[in-house]
Amino acid sequence: MTLSPVVRHLLRYLALAYIAILVIVPVALILWRTFAPGVGAFFESITTPAAVSALQLSLLVVAIVVPLNVLFGVPTHWYWRATGSEARAPAGGDRPPIRGVTRRGRCRVDPAVGVGGLFGFVENNLGLKIIFGFPGIVLASISSRPVRDREVEPVLHEIGTDQEEAAATLGSKWWQRFWRVTLPSIRWG
16 A cells, blocks of 8 residues: 555654654653753752762662673573573563663562561671662662663574584684674674
8 A cells, every 4th residue: 555645744744743742842841840940050959969979879880780780691691592591581581671670670689688588687687788778779780680681682683693603613612602702793782
């Protein structure tokens, strides 16, 4: 079915209007409300000690969590693909992210290290704050496996196994294939 140019343009502008309503209007409202009191007030509020501390905490958590997710997530998915055990991999990577990443992570961490959890004695007896402290933030962020799945799994499927199989045929060990073939291929993912 071929649409007339008028109908095509109408559908195109309707789609652009839909995107504007869903994306541009909320972003514009956020920016307008942020800068309504003035640019000076904005910079004054983001330079408070609380805001600076929150930013430093966020950057520190990112500096810890990203390398750990790469260190554990990439080899895990590579192993699942290399052994053909993707079907036995835990479900969850194909589900839409309904809850926030840290909320999902906290739901996984809290039963283990919360006050009544398996390792609750650390907080109860030793007095170390885990779930509502810095270690809890890091643990909740690390355990956000669906985010890692959405980044690593499609890249591994895209590159395929041809290069790894060729390297195996040439006599390379599994760790050589991982470090010299797979990791360089997925570095952009």
